[in-house]
Amino acid sequence: MLSDIEETLLQPVELFVAAQLKKNKYENVLQHLDNGIVLFNCDGQITFANSLMASLLELRAQDMIGCNIRQLIALPQLRRSKWKWILQVYREMMHNHKTKFEIRDDYGKYWMVLVTYAEDLDGDLLISFKDISDYKRIEETASQNDKLAILGKISAAIAHEIRNPLTAIRGFIQLLRPHLLQLGKDEYARIILMEIDRTNDIIHEFLNSSKPSAPEKAVLRLSSLLRQTVLLTESEALMKDCEISLQSEQEEMLIAIDAKQMKQVFLNLIKNALDAIEEIDGRKGEIHIRAKSEGSNAIISIRDNGSGMEQASLKRLADPFFTTKEKGTGLGLSESYRIIKNHGGSIQVESSIGVGTTFIISLPLAN
Numbered sequence: 001m002l003s004d005i006e007e008t009l010l011q012p013v014e015l016f017v018a019a020q021l022k023k024n025k026y027e028n029v030l031q032h033l034d035n036g037i038v039l040f041n042c043d044g045q046i047t048f049a050n051s052l053m054a055s056l057l058e059l060r061a062q063d064m065i066g067c068n069i070r071q072l073i074a075l076p077q078l079r080r081s082k083w084k085w086i087l088q089v090y091r092e093m094m095h096n097h098k099t100k101f102e103i104r105d106d107y108g109k110y111w112m113v114l115v116t117y118a119e120d121l122d123g124d125l126l127i128s129f130k131d132i133s134d135y136k137r138i139e140e141t142a143s144q145n146d147k148l149a150i151l152g153k154i155s156a157a158i159a160h161e162i163r164n165p166l167t168a169i170r171g172f173i174q175l176l177r178p179h180l181l182q183l184g185k186d187e188y189a190r191i192i193l194m195e196i197d198r199t200n201d202i203i204h205e206f207l208n209s210s211k212p213s214a215p216e217k218a219v220l221r222l223s224s225l226l227r228q229t230v231l232l233t234e235s236e237a238l239m240k241d242c243e244i245s246l247q248s249e250q251e252e253m254l255i256a257i258d259a260k261q262m263k264q265v266f267l268n269l270i271k272n273a274l275d276a277i278e279e280i281d282g283r284k285g286e287i288h289i290r291a292k293s294e295g296s297n298a299i300i301s302i303r304d305n306g307s308g309m310e311q312a313s314l315k316r317l318a319d320p321f322f323t324t325k326e327k328g329t330g331l332g333l334s335e336s337y338r339i340i341k342n343h344g345g346s347i348q349v350e351s352s353i354g355v356g357t358t359f360i361i362s363l364p365l366a367n
């Protein structure tokens with residue numbers, strides 16, 4: 001008789017304990033989820049926050065429980081950047097009525113925020129934060145690759161079309177060559193023909209390989225390669241009222257390089273220096289090119305007194321397509337960095353706004 005009553009009385013307790021255990025189990029699951037989870041009740045108070053959510057806000061979960069949004073942002077231990085972040089989420093949800101959106105935190109991570117309000121949550125509001133930084137990175141790379149593929153196609157088409165006029169120019173220069181010789185200007189014809197051949201080679205290389213070709217190295221005198229390159233930029237320098245000086249400390253520095261590729265690097269750097277000089281008024285442009293040997297390396301520095309660069313630009317110089325110029329492709333430096341790396345060398349840059357920029361290239365010496 002007594003045991004019957006006991007049983008009847010104990011039944012609800014057992015049910016309650018069972019329900020509590022089940023609840024704890026689900027809470028544990030939520031705690032270990034790799035999403036940040038926060039639950040608000042219908043009065044707008046936080047009733048649950050998992051550990052990832054708390055660490056996202058750099059708070060303790062127990063400090064969050066019972067707070068509404070206003071109380072949460074008033075917590076003295078909440079950092080200002082987190083405060084702004086919470087308001088951003090709040091704005092997206094309440095003002096823009098979004099239930100799914102992406103947001104960046106103060107560490108540059110991307111989060112996908114999902115807001116769920118459902119009857120079966122007893123009127124509670126569930127907000128989850130999923131770290132999507134990896135997806136974002138893949139997405140950005142994919143879009144960069146798309147851009148590269150499109151650019152590749154366009155460039156191939158242009159490269160192909162440039163060949164025809166080049167052939168015509170080459171033919172006419174050859175016809176003019178005897179006349180230039182008479183005027184004592186055969187050197188000009190020689191340079192033009194050499195440059196047309198170089199352009200043709202670049203186009204050939206571009207059209208015949210999707211991958212940039214490995215350097216075809218030959219041992220050359222660095223000072224004469226630099227002299228040839230400066231000669232090519234002289235007319236542009238003259239037009240921009242800029243003086244280019246070349247100083248080679250040792251005449252006999254030999255380097256094993258692909259002359260065409262290395263010339264392209266020096267041309268890119270001098271052209272950039274000329275562009276930077278064009279941006280400033282009121283002082284004469286100067287480009288100093290200096291070559292010296294240091295241990296087993298040749299050090300070539302190209303210093304300009306142009307506009308200089310901000311720290312943010314300096315970090316992005318090797319990125320393909322990074323440009324601040326209206327008509328720039330942003331490929332000059334990324335290609336130059338690649339060529340220098342393929343030659344076992346390195347590039348360093350020093351720059352200050354309004355003062356100028358120095359590119360310092362180090363290449364292994366051959367002698």
Ligand SMILES: Nc1ncnc2c1ncn2[C@@H]1O[C@H](COP(=O)(O)OP(=O)(O)OP(=O)(O)O)[C@@H](O)[C@H]1O
Nearest residue numbers: 272273276308323324325328329330331332333357
């Ligand atoms: N000497 C320099 N002084 C100031 N800024 C420079 C200098 N060299 C490069 N930069 C900056 O770096 C950016 C990238 O240079 P890069 O040569 O890769 O591309 P670009 O010159 O813009 O375009 P392109 O080379 O196709 O003409 C430039 O847009 C410029 O902002």
Ligand SMILES: [Mg+2]
Nearest residue numbers: 268272332333
């Ligand atoms: Mg450039």
